[in-house]
Amino acid sequence: MAKRYWLFKTEPDVFSITDLKKSPKQTTCWEGVRNYQARNMLRDDIQVGDGVLFYHSREKPMNVAGTATVVKAGYPDKYQFDPKSKYYDEKASKESPRWFLVDIKLDKMFKNPVTLDEMRTMKGLDDMVLLRKGSRLSIQPVSAGEWKIVCKKGG
DNA sequence: GCCAACGTTGGC
């Protein structure tokens, strides 16, 4: 399957790209996604080798801070089975897990993080899911063209 | 299966 591209949102005070850099092997599992649309993408669509734009939300200025690569495709999120976790879901079972996650590895930290305002003014990003009004998905598809434009700008 | 109420997200 052809390589695809995605955008993962995170709040930097919860997990930033610097945290990813400091992680063992600069790899982390992307746990805690509890939205069905995002779940479907994690489970069905995101493949090893796919590119990820690492987006910081709720930070000033909001920005794409760098890129990552998917190193492990969709598998059940173990936190859904852990009653102590805030991600616990009593309706999930190991036989039919409800929530999935992938592992990603840091690729590049952008020299110049690309801010939301900049992306609004850049050519070729008009259809980007992130820029659509009311777009709240924490995992979004990104086109190859959008990927190229953002990476080029980021350095 | 509809939809009002409620909770959360996230840009501002």
Place this chain on the structure above:
DNA sequence: GCCAACGTTGGC
């Protein structure tokens, strides 16, 4: 911190 947009829940 506010609040519009959106997703989920639960009563009917």
